[in-house]
Amino acid sequence: AVPREIRDxxxxxxxxxxxxxxxxxxxxxxxxxxxxxxxxxxxxxGETAPILVAGAVFSRRADNEPWNLNEAYTAIPIQIFDFVxxxxxxxxxxxxxxxxxxxxxxxxxxxxxxxxxRNRYSRNG
Numbered sequence: 001a002v003p004r005e006i007r008d009x010x011x012x013x014x015x016x017x018x019x020x021x022x023x024x025x026x027x028x029x030x031x032x033x034x035x036x037x038x039x040x041x042x043x044x045x046g047e048t049a050p051i052l053v054a055g056a057v058f059s060r061r062a063d064n065e066p067w068n069l070n071e072a073y074t075a076i077p078i079q080i081f082d083f084v085x086x087x088x089x090x091x092x093x094x095x096x097x098x099x100x101x102x103x104x105x106x107x108x109x110x111x112x113x114x115x116x117x118r119n120r121y122s123r124n125g
C-alpha cells in the first residue's frame with residue numbers, strides 16, 4: 001500500500017489526480033504489484049499438480065507418441081505426469097526426476113525474484 005501522504009503531497013503541490021497517480025502513486029506501488037504477480041505465477045505453477053491429480057482431462061494423440069514441448073497445451077507438470085505413467089523405467093525415474101528438478105528450480109527462481117524485488121524496494125531497506 002502506498003502511503004496517503006504521497007498522494008496528498010502531490011495534490012498539495014498542484015498536481016492533477018491523474019498526474020499524481022501516474023508520477024507518484026503508481027511508481028511507488030510497482031514493486032508490490034510485481035512481487036504479487038511473481039508470487040501468483042509461482043503459486044499457479046505449484047498448484048498445477050493437484051489439479052492434474054484431481055481429474056484434469058488432457059488429450060493425447062492417437063499415435064501415442066511422446067508429447068513434444070512445442071505442442072499446444074503442454075506444461076511441465078503434464079509432462080511429469082506423462083513420464084511417470086510410461087512403462088519404461090528410464091522415463092519413470094530419470095526423465096521424470098529431471099523434469100521435477102526443472103520445475104523446482106523454476107519455482108525457486110521465481111520466489112527468489114519476488115523476495116529480492118520486495119527487499120530492494122521496501123521502505124525500510
